[in-house]
Amino acid sequence: MGRLKVYYGWAKIGNVRKKRSLSVMFENEVQGCRSDRGQRCLQTIQDTVFERYQTEEEEMDARQQNRIFTEYCLFLDEKPIKGSLEKCLQINNEADKNHVSKAMRNRIEEALRKAFLLANPGYKEPCGQLTLNFE
Template sequence: MGNLKVYYGWSRIGNVRKKRALSVMFENDAQGCRSERGQRCLRTMQDTVFERYQTKDEEQDGKQQNRIFTEYSLFFDEKPINGSLERCLLVNSEADKNHISKTMRESISEALRNAFMLNNPGYKEPRSQLELNFE
């Protein structure tokens, strides 16, 4: 594992962001990201619920960037998610399958699910005819 981190969380809705999204932030530079200014920037963008260290491959991609963070978002109310928490977590887990273990992906999904349900207590999974199965 490398020295750079990956932060998983839910995006903060405000003046800049108008849509709910699962937000994955990749550090590109440990000094800038872990400074007080970098952490304040991260807190304004998302509510972080899980952190892990990047793999060597992920770290190599990050070192080529000129920003301190790179964000990957899954918009909750748009296609292919269509408001389904389980589908959102499944797509995120599928994106990470080449980099981290299945147990780590399950713990990330569980932390994201718990944080979402805490902030959205009346949430019910939408009924859909389309089923995604990546296994």
């Protein structure tokens, strides 16, 4: 059986979705996801920017699901992100740190940033209270 993938992208806004969000789609089974119907479904849900293969732990969780995709979203205009692209990318980076190497996370972050800024040319980072970031 083939390895399962993770698709990173920005959710398409339309009749169903009204809010901007970072969309992470996990495949749960290969046959349905990689078929023409599965790929059409993925293309209507998000603008895919980056793909990677799932780790063994992620695959074990995926095999217990009853849907072909599992989606996780980070909404840009809601708390705790409050419209900040950098905060959204930081939260996504933190969420992936147990499964993805630092170099891969940086590639994902850069691809998502580039695609967002291309689609939103007038975007400015909101100014807010200063935060401390300890690493």
